[in-house]
Amino acid sequence: MLKKFRSPILLILLVLFSIAGLTRLKFETAILEVLPKNLPAIQALKDFQEHFSEDREVIVLLHSDEEEIVEEDVEALALFLRERWPDTEVRYKSAFEENPKLFGETVAHIWSYAPAEEIEKLTARLQDPDQLNAHLNEVKENLQNSFDQQQATIDSYDPLGFLRHPALQHLLDNDASFASDDGQSRLMMIRRKHESSIGYNDDKLWIEEIRRTINEWQQEEDYDYSFKMTGGPVYNAEIGSSMEHDMSGTITITSLCIGLLFLLVQRSFSQLLMISVLLGLTFVITLGVAGWVFQTLNLVSVGFAAILLGLVIDYAVVIIRESPHAVTTGAVPHRAKAIRKMVAPSILWAAASTSLVFGVLMLSTFTGVQQLGALIAIGLVSGALVMLLLTPVMLARFPVKQANTLVHPAFLPPRIAPWLCVLAVVVAGVLFGIKGAPQVNLDLKIVEPNNSEAVAAFNTLKEEFSAWSEQNAVMLTTAESLPELSQKTAHAETVLQELEGKNTIEQFYWPVGLLPNDALYQNNRSALTALAENSREILKTAGAAGFSEVGLGLDQQILEAFKAPALSSDDLAQRSADDPLIGAFYSRDADGRSYFTGRIMLAELPSPEALEKLKPLDKAEVVVTGYTMMQAVLLPRVKRDFYVIFIPAAALLLAALLLVFRSWRDALISISVLLTALILINAVVVASGQAWNFLSGMAIPLIVGAGIDYSIHLIFALRRQEGCFSSVWNSVGKAICFCGVSTSIGFGSLLFASNEALRSMGMLCSIGILITMSLSLLVIPGLWKRSHHRRLTRI
Numbered sequence: 001m002l003k004k005f006r007s008p009i010l011l012i013l014l015v016l017f018s019i020a021g022l023t024r025l026k027f028e029t030a031i032l033e034v035l036p037k038n039l040p041a042i043q044a045l046k047d048f049q050e051h052f053s054e055d056r057e058v059i060v061l062l063h064s065d066e067e068e069i070v071e072e073d074v075e076a077l078a079l080f081l082r083e084r085w086p087d088t089e090v091r092y093k094s095a096f097e098e099n100p101k102l103f104g105e106t107v108a109h110i111w112s113y114a115p116a117e118e119i120e121k122l123t124a125r126l127q128d129p130d131q132l133n134a135h136l137n138e139v140k141e142n143l144q145n146s147f148d149q150q151q152a153t154i155d156s157y158d159p160l161g162f163l164r165h166p167a168l169q170h171l172l173d174n175d176a177s178f179a180s181d182d183g184q185s186r187l188m189m190i191r192r193k194h195e196s197s198i199g200y201n202d203d204k205l206w207i208e209e210i211r212r213t214i215n216e217w218q219q220e221e222d223y224d225y226s227f228k229m230t231g232g233p234v235y236n237a238e239i240g241s242s243m244e245h246d247m248s249g250t251i252t253i254t255s256l257c258i259g260l261l262f263l264l265v266q267r268s269f270s271q272l273l274m275i276s277v278l279l280g281l282t283f284v285i286t287l288g289v290a291g292w293v294f295q296t297l298n299l300v301s302v303g304f305a306a307i308l309l310g311l312v313i314d315y316a317v318v319i320i321r322e323s324p325h326a327v328t329t330g331a332v333p334h335r336a337k338a339i340r341k342m343v344a345p346s347i348l349w350a351a352a353s354t355s356l357v358f359g360v361l362m363l364s365t366f367t368g369v370q371q372l373g374a375l376i377a378i379g380l381v382s383g384a385l386v387m388l389l390l391t392p393v394m395l396a397r398f399p400v401k402q403a404n405t406l407v408h409p410a411f412l413p414p415r416i417a418p419w420l421c422v423l424a425v426v427v428a429g430v431l432f433g434i435k436g437a438p439q440v441n442l443d444l445k446i447v448e449p450n451n452s453e454a455v456a457a458f459n460t461l462k463e464e465f466s467a468w469s470e471q472n473a474v475m476l477t478t479a480e481s482l483p484e485l486s487q488k489t490a491h492a493e494t495v496l497q498e499l500e501g502k503n504t505i506e507q508f509y510w511p512v513g514l515l516p517n518d519a520l521y522q523n524n525r526s527a528l529t530a531l532a533e534n535s536r537e538i539l540k541t542a543g544a545a546g547f548s549e550v551g552l553g554l555d556q557q558i559l560e561a562f563k564a565p566a567l568s569s570d571d572l573a574q575r576s577a578d579d580p581l582i583g584a585f586y587s588r589d590a591d592g593r594s595y596f597t598g599r600i601m602l603a604e605l606p607s608p609e610a611l612e613k614l615k616p617l618d619k620a621e622v623v624v625t626g627y628t629m630m631q632a633v634l635l636p637r638v639k640r641d642f643y644v645i646f647i648p649a650a651a652l653l654l655a656a657l658l659l660v661f662r663s664w665r666d667a668l669i670s671i672s673v674l675l676t677a678l679i680l681i682n683a684v685v686v687a688s689g690q691a692w693n694f695l696s697g698m699a700i701p702l703i704v705g706a707g708i709d710y711s712i713h714l715i716f717a718l719r720r721q722e723g724c725f726s727s728v729w730n731s732v733g734k735a736i737c738f739c740g741v742s743t744s745i746g747f748g749s750l751l752f753a754s755n756e757a758l759r760s761m762g763m764l765c766s767i768g769i770l771i772t773m774s775l776s777l778l779v780i781p782g783l784w785k786r787s788h789h790r791r792l793t794r795i
Helices: 006-022 040-051 071-084 100-111 116-127 129-145 149-157 166-173 200-221 232-266 269-293 301-325 332-363 367-395 417-435 453-464 482-501 518-533 535-544 553-561 569-578 608-612 615-619 627-661 664-688 696-720 725-752 756-787 789-794
Strands: 058-063 088-091 185-192 226-231 472-479 505-509 586-588 594-602 623-625
Touching (some): 040 472, 040 623, 040 627, 058 200, 058 232, 058 453, 071 200, 100 553, 116 518, 129 149, 129 535, 185 453, 200 226, 200 232, 226 453, 232 301, 232 453, 269 301, 269 367, 301 367, 301 725, 332 367, 332 696, 417 664, 472 482, 472 627, 482 505, 482 594, 482 615, 518 535, 518 553, 569 586, 615 623, 623 627, 627 696, 664 696, 696 725, 725 756
Antiparallel strands (some): 058 185, 058 226, 088 185, 472 594, 472 623, 505 594
């Protein structure tokens, strides 16, 4: 009794296990999650985003086509938004420019570990009445005559000159502008101070609310500025929505197309309904396992669904077409067992071989490709088992209609078949000679959604704001302790100066003076405490020189902050990392590991050659990174995947043909067709103006795997049928035709995906499968009959 219900019980437990896994599954919208994890530039960019980047800021880009946007208008919008959302931080200019008094404690903290020579200059200037008066007179003269608006603003808030600290001076000079170079565009940064959730649906609602509120302000104030938004939440909302669309849209398109194809071939709606249920069960199991193993689906792996649908339905078709040859009498369990026994070897071997092909993708250095290959491999195995277990049971209850037979199949005659391959190679060679070899594209834009507002706004930023130029990159170094970090940054500064002298870089910003230094901090305590104790006299002298109490407010705060109790070495480091100004360059994690970042502008656009010139920074353990650098960084890895993984894997699979066929003639036939198919798909790449990318490259192992599959089925069928074309066509030929078309539909549905990477993969894999199927059906029978002519004549 228990044995009778064992299979259903196991199936129910598996479904429950899968449903539990589904609850753990989430969409991962970060582009970096599809890239190699072990590349220093990728890890550095992740560290930068974690410790320094305002990745949760919405950047609003306001633009006027007719005139400059004045700061007062942007300020009015900022005040409107702050009033509407009290728990939201809105910035339209640097925090220092908006309220310098907020940085009194920060400035005092930076001075607490300033170099000894700077402390000597400061104390001499402020403690000596003559020097102090001379300095104040110089400041007044600058305020009256200076054309430097920024310096005049700084002097008006800081008559005593605390902001002349070298690190602070560079910091203020390098502060990113909120106005474009022509003044017709301005930036506004919006960030929620407290977020209960950062899912893409929440971000989508937040972006829509920002859009409505800005439009409302424009209507009330009668402004007509255009605006676009970018930033982490905008990318998150767009990419998450596009992934959801890709999952549902491509599955729907594939299901409808393959369903119609199935009805044309089998003409049974009940069988189609049965297959739909089993495919749904396969997806539940696959996604459930993915939930337990991966927890997330990334931008690339989300395309597995349509591919899997096109592959798994092939197993059902094979079982259905072969079932009439099994035992058709007896009880349902007996008939199901007979069907299963007959088809199990071919189904399991097909699943194993195709899973091996996609399993090769798990050896890629690209995380997205690894996960895609793993998901399809899992789905193929689970799909094969589901179809083997349940399809025979259902077929035993439903009659299978016999398919029509074709007396004259469209196989090419033996004399013509070889020339089709020759013609294809010649045409491809001429095309390569005219248009050149296929190209490789590693631009990360290919994984961004179509018609993306975030991408468009970011591209405008790079064009109109020099601080966002593509030649700008991020530098990052890290160390186990602060003293070690200080040594690294000091050495890196020397290297950067040398690179700047050689014109390898145009400029750099590496504010090592912001790093806390406990030894300097202890040495400076007495001098700064003396300044604090004399603060009343210093401020009195400044007041007598004509500076108001309001103008001296920041300086008074700084002098007062010098009275703060002494900090321990660890507290000094943590206080620096927590500071909003210093923390933009120096950070610590929970384990005490230290991070430091800066900016660099290359003398040329990023390329592998440009990165090679930055090798001295690698030796200094400073990583140059940023999204604009990714193509140059990834190109060597794509070449590595191609040469180290795909080509050897293809060679391995081809070598296996000799073991399968045990005939060099049959193996040579299969290899010839496969090589022709690979040449033709490269010709398609060149003719269509496409380029290989890290995802579309999977067409190569797919073509090899499918070609081996098709050649094995055809050649073994030709052996069994002794070269009878009509018998081969009406059995294996039709099955291969359905498998090729359905698989091509599965990949082809990705043409409706929302990013170029999935679309290019879908196009090349779909065309590649059709080319491989067509060549196999047209050429292999003729080549086989030609090579075995003597043996067939004797028969």
